[in-house]
Amino acid sequence: MTDRQALFAALKQAAAAKPAIAPLFEQDSGRFASFSRRAAGLTLDFSKTALTTRSLGQLLALARACDVEGRRDAMFGGETINNTESRSVLHVALRNAPDRPIAVDGRDVMPEVTKELGRVCAFAESVRSGAVKGSGGAGITDVVNIGIGGSDLGPVMATLALAPYHDGPRTHFVSNVDPAHLADTLKSLDPATTLFIVASKTFTTAETMANAQAARAWVAKALGEAAVKDHFCAVSTALKHVEAFGIGADRMFGFWDWVGGRYSLWSSIGLSIVMAVGEANFRAFLGGARAMDEHFRTAPLADNLPVLMGLVGVWHRNGCGYPARAVLPYEQRLVRLPAYLQQLEMESNGKSVTRDGAPVRWPTGPLVWGEPGTNGQHAFYQLLHQGTDVIPAEFLVGAEGHEPDHADMHAMLVANCLAQSEALMRGRTRDQARDQLLAMGRSEADADRVAPHRVFPGDRPSVTILYRKLDPATLGAIIALYEHRVFVEAAIYDINAYDQWGVELGKELATAFLPLVTGEKADAPASTKGLAEALRALQG
Ligand SMILES: O=P(O)(O)OC[C@H]1O[C@H](O)[C@H](O)[C@@H](O)[C@@H]1O
Numbered sequence: 001m002t003d004r005q006a007l008f009a010a011l012k013q014a015a016a017a018k019p020a021i022a023p024l025f026e027q028d029s030g031r032f033a034s035f036s037r038r039a040a041g042l043t044l045d046f047s048k049t050a051l052t053t054r055s056l057g058q059l060l061a062l063a064r065a066c067d068v069e070g071r072r073d074a075m076f077g078g079e080t081i082n083n084t085e086s087r088s089v090l091h092v093a094l095r096n097a098p099d100r101p102i103a104v105d106g107r108d109v110m111p112e113v114t115k116e117l118g119r120v121c122a123f124a125e126s127v128r129s130g131a132v133k134g135s136g137g138a139g140i141t142d143v144v145n146i147g148i149g150g151s152d153l154g155p156v157m158a159t160l161a162l163a164p165y166h167d168g169p170r171t172h173f174v175s176n177v178d179p180a181h182l183a184d185t186l187k188s189l190d191p192a193t194t195l196f197i198v199a200s201k202t203f204t205t206a207e208t209m210a211n212a213q214a215a216r217a218w219v220a221k222a223l224g225e226a227a228v229k230d231h232f233c234a235v236s237t238a239l240k241h242v243e244a245f246g247i248g249a250d251r252m253f254g255f256w257d258w259v260g261g262r263y264s265l266w267s268s269i270g271l272s273i274v275m276a277v278g279e280a281n282f283r284a285f286l287g288g289a290r291a292m293d294e295h296f297r298t299a300p301l302a303d304n305l306p307v308l309m310g311l312v313g314v315w316h317r318n319g320c321g322y323p324a325r326a327v328l329p330y331e332q333r334l335v336r337l338p339a340y341l342q343q344l345e346m347e348s349n350g351k352s353v354t355r356d357g358a359p360v361r362w363p364t365g366p367l368v369w370g371e372p373g374t375n376g377q378h379a380f381y382q383l384l385h386q387g388t389d390v391i392p393a394e395f396l397v398g399a400e401g402h403e404p405d406h407a408d409m410h411a412m413l414v415a416n417c418l419a420q421s422e423a424l425m426r427g428r429t430r431d432q433a434r435d436q437l438l439a440m441g442r443s444e445a446d447a448d449r450v451a452p453h454r455v456f457p458g459d460r461p462s463v464t465i466l467y468r469k470l471d472p473a474t475l476g477a478i479i480a481l482y483e484h485r486v487f488v489e490a491a492i493y494d495i496n497a498y499d500q501w502g503v504e505l506g507k508e509l510a511t512a513f514l515p516l517v518t519g520e521k522a523d524a525p526a527s528t529k530g531l532a533e534a535l536r537a538l539q540g
Pocket residue numbers: 148149150151199200201202203204205208261262347500503
């Protein structure tokens with residue numbers, strides 16, 4: 001058995017003796033080349049970390065000891081690696097070449113995957129062309145995806161990311177059970193030209209069902225009950241529930257229990273994406289992910305982008321003890337990437353027991369958060385540069401934008417991205433701060449007083465992901481890179497990344513507390529009763 005505790009202890013030891021990052025570039029002029037790798041149109045630069053050839057070697061040995069390759073092959077081979085739900089984990093099948101079989105329980109899933117993708121694309125294209133009409137004969141101008149979690153975040157993130165490729169109906173997303181979300185969305189829509197996609201793997205999620213019923217009532221009120229069938233379609237694994245809602249099998253698009261919710265945007269859950277950007281772009285998106293899958297499956301560990309990104313994550317979390325990481329896309333259209341990654345990474349690797357149910361004895365997934373640059377620079381970067389915690393940063397930036405008339409602004413964007421990783425690493429000493437103040441004409445006394453506030457400790461690590469342009473294939477490769485990075489970290493932590501029992505307790509209590517909130521029931525735990533009573537007292 002792998003003695004992970006000993007391996008993590010050794011990693012901590014190595015991290016305790018880690019060198020300062022900036023001088024590593026002085027000692028080795030080839031550091032960028034040695035500590036960056038390219039695949040599937042992406043370049044991963046991890047040279048601005050404290051990793052050395054030696055500590056990287058140690059991390060690669062850790063990956064081997066934890067059998068990352070064996071686990072990876074088990075996933076691609078359709079084995080039941082989600083052991084608490086007894087399921088395979090096969091989002092990779094959704095973008096696999098149709099002629100390469102992947103078997104679950106001895107049966108090739110590729111024919112059904114290919115067929116369902118064909119149905120999704122055909123339906124989306126007929127909505128886009130105007131062939132699918134509303135009940136009154138008008139074409140569809142607006143599509144509203146009703147879903148939450150994995151049935152929302154992926155499509156939201158991807159449709160925003162691919163805005164330059166939109167040539168279909170406008171897409172909207174309603175997720176929150178707060179009725180404000182639906183109300184604000186419907187305000188500008190015409191029921192006669194609106195199509196709702198009810199997206200839910202289980203078709204039992206309370207928020208989604210409440211929003212779907214409210215949307216259904218909105219359509220029925222405006223157009224009559226008979227119109228509902230023309231204004232709804234569904235994406236789910238639960239045909240019976242979909243039929244009970246009143247959506248026919250021809251308007252239901254399926255997927256399978258071996259697709260986790262947070263890994264599902266490649267499946268029929270991507271219907272809203274196809275509506276927005278069309279079949280060819282969606283297939284290019286799948287193609288980008290497929291290229292990353294091929295790379296992850298076949299490249300040696302030392303050249304393997306998801307493996308290296310996972311190892312950098314483990315180095316920072318378990319070696320250096322950093323509690324969080326920031327995702328900082330210098331790409332406005334990736335505005336929802338951090339939220340998407342929060343679900344992908346934190347719902348997958350926010351676990352405290354090993355696959356066998358024993359308490360883990362090492363930290364698992366970190367807190368993930370972020371915002372696009374340059375906006376974040378004018379908000380929270382202060383803490384990244386001068387706060388008391390070191391928070392490794394992950395920058396993403398493209399060589400080109402989609403606005404050729406504004407290449408000058410794109411150049412500013414890129415310069416800011418490069419400046420931030422350099423500033424985090426380089427820092428500024430007290431003497432440098434003092435000299436700068438003197439050069440600005442401040443008195444010696446003033447310079448002495450202010451200099452400590454202008455010190456940047458530096459030596460703060462980052463990785464940078466570079467790409468040519470955020471096109472569909474590139475987005476696919478980026479998302480697949482992050483998915484496999486989660487996989488690598490989970491393999492090293494020996495946890496099951498594919499269940500999410502931690503979301504259950506709150507849901508159970510919400511159901512139990514509803515009568516308390518509506519005033520039908522008075523007894524409740526003392527800790528909650530006071531809040532419920534105070535809220536009721538505040539009601540107008
Ligand atoms: O797609 P659904 O079945 O409606 O599930 C939507 C979401 O809800 C759950 O609470 C899970 O935490 C998520 O992993 C899931 O994506």
